[in-house]
Amino acid sequence: MRSFSVGIIWRLALISIVIGGIMYGWIQQYSTLLIVVLFIIFCSLFLSLYNYVTSTNRKLTRFLESVRYSDFAVAFKADDKLGGSFRDLNQQFNEVLEAFRQARAEKEANLHYLNTFVQNVSVGLLSFDASGNVELINQAALRLLGIYRLRNLSELHAVHPRLEEILRTGKAGEPTIYQTSQEQELSIRCATVRLRGRPITVSSIQNIRTELQEKELEAWQNLTKVLRHEIMNSVTPIVSLVGTMQDIVDMELSDGVAPAESVGDLREALSTIEHRGRGIMRFVEAYRNFTAIPQPRFREVSVDELLKNVIHLVQPDLQKAQIILKSEPLPAPITIYADGEQIEMVLLNLVKNAVESFNGHAKGKEIHINANSTDGRTTIRITDNGPGIEPEALEKIFIPFFTTKKTGSGIGLSLSRQIMQLHGGQLKAISTPGQGSTFSLIF
Structure with missing residues (x-):
């Protein structure tokens, strides 16, 4: 800082001397030319002092401009000789710019890695903004769509008339099947994210014809x-x-x-x-x-009434096999939109399987039936404390004609799952050998 102070002092001293010379010349009435020359020297010295004092502000402005325009090749060291504080400030400026330069290099490397990954996956990827401008598209998507470039979704009309509408209106997480003129079955999934405040739709395109x-x-x-x-x-x-x-x-x-x-x-x-x-x-x-299951006839069905009918029908078999059936009361009335007769057949089949699983067991045989509804999803569970199902068999029990019993056709569980699929639901099984099994009907 001492050098900076010396620079200010000698500039102020020269300015003072020049001002004194101008005043002295004016009083002594020297020639006008001399006074003009002294005034010009004064202006030059004053401008030099101004630039010298505001050099830090200009340097700060250059630093901020370098950050704004990502020009990290700039180095600050010209005024290091002005003192330790200037050297420290320049060092901090240079270190900050170096950190920004490294961050940009890392960002570019990550972007290159991500772009390489996106371009080499076999699934087509496409992203576009609200105006349909394409932000990213990989080679797999171009190959599946049969085009060599795509800048806006409107360009798809000539080759795929319905595809733009599908991409714009696709619901998040729900696949849409689109059949191309080349007899391809394309599965399209869409998701919308906000990027710097703008909604961006990301779509995946996959040919499922081969898989099907x-x-x-x-x-x-x-x-x-x-x-x-x-x-x-x-x-x-x-x-x-x-x-x-x-x-x-x-x-x-x-x-x-x-x-x-x-x-x-x-x-x-x-x-x-x-x-x-x-x-x-x-x-x-x-x-x-x-292979000939009739289509369900949907109507509102009371789960409580459904379970009561099933329990009434299986009660004689339960008494004969000395099995205790426990049905937990529903916390609140639950209704499902289903074919009551078909769902009743599924429940009867599951209870019958649970009864038959107890062959060889003497005491403590129990079957539990309960139902609950949360977040628009209704689940009916049938649980037994029988011998359970081995993991190898658990993977195959829904395969048509596969059975672990000495008698039986092996289509009961396959038929039950097919009925649940026709209802838009699921039939799942979990089992622990030696502890029992649980079958869940999910609507």
């Missing part, structure tokens, strides 16, 4: 396995028995005399054929029932 085809192929393969297994299990013994019967007819009954033992063998073979034939007929009937 894979799932369809997998479903047909699974169905074929089930049909092959069931049909072969019935047809193989029938063919074998027919061959045995043919041998009996050719070798033992050809002379017209029927030994009692041969007749008994024929009767047994015919009985077995009849049993297996009826078994395959039952399987085909179960398959027909599984």
Whole structure:
């Protein structure tokens, strides 16, 4: 600071000397030219003093402009010789600019990383503002839409007439299926965020045609396995028995005399054929029932009345199996919009499964039924304290014709889940081996 003070002092001293010379020359009536020259020297010295004193303000202005326009190449060091405080101030300015420079470099690196990530994902990504101006679009989106660039959503009209409306009106989190002219099934999801006070819509675009085809192929393969297994299990013994019967007819009954033992063998073979034939007929009937569920007839259904009907219907089976059924009272009346008969069938099936799960258990058998409604979602739960379901089987219990029981068609739970799906709901199961299972109907 001492150097800065010295600079001010000698400038003030020179100005004082010049002023004194001007006054002296004026009093002594020296030549006008000399007075003019002294006045010009005075103005120069005064301007030098002004610039010298306001240099810090100009430096601060340059610093703020550097920050505003992101010009971080500026360095402050020209007036370091004016004193320690100037050197400290310049050092702080330079350190702040260096911090801003590093922050900008890091921001650019993150932006480059994010852009590389966005451009290389297989899901199409598109963001646009309220005017339809496209802020970001990746190569996957351009490829799925069959275009090479997109600056505004209005440019989609020529190729995809309905797509702009879908993108603008899409509800957050809800997928919309759009079929292109190239027979693509595009799943479109939209979400709106506010960026610097502006609403920005971010959309994901995914071709699900391949995925749907894979799932369809997998479903047909699974169905074929089930049909092959069931049909072969019935047809193989029938063919074998027919061959045995043919041998009996050719070798033992050809002379017209029927030994009692041969007749008994024929009767047994015919009985077995009849049993297996009826078994395959039952399987085909179960398959027909599984694929022919009628559409629900929706109406308002009281959950309390629904549960009372189910409990009344299963009470004889419960008493016979010595099972205690506990139904918790509803905290308030609950209604659902559903087909009461179909939901009653689902509940009966679940209670029946719970009863059958107790085979081999002697005491302490309980089934609990309760319902509650929160945030517009109604849930009915059926819980038992039976042996539970092994994790491997729990993953397959909703597969058609899969069963863990010695008897049964294996379509009960599949049918129940299909009914819940027709109601726009869900059927979920959780189970702990040795402790029991809980099935939840979620509306």
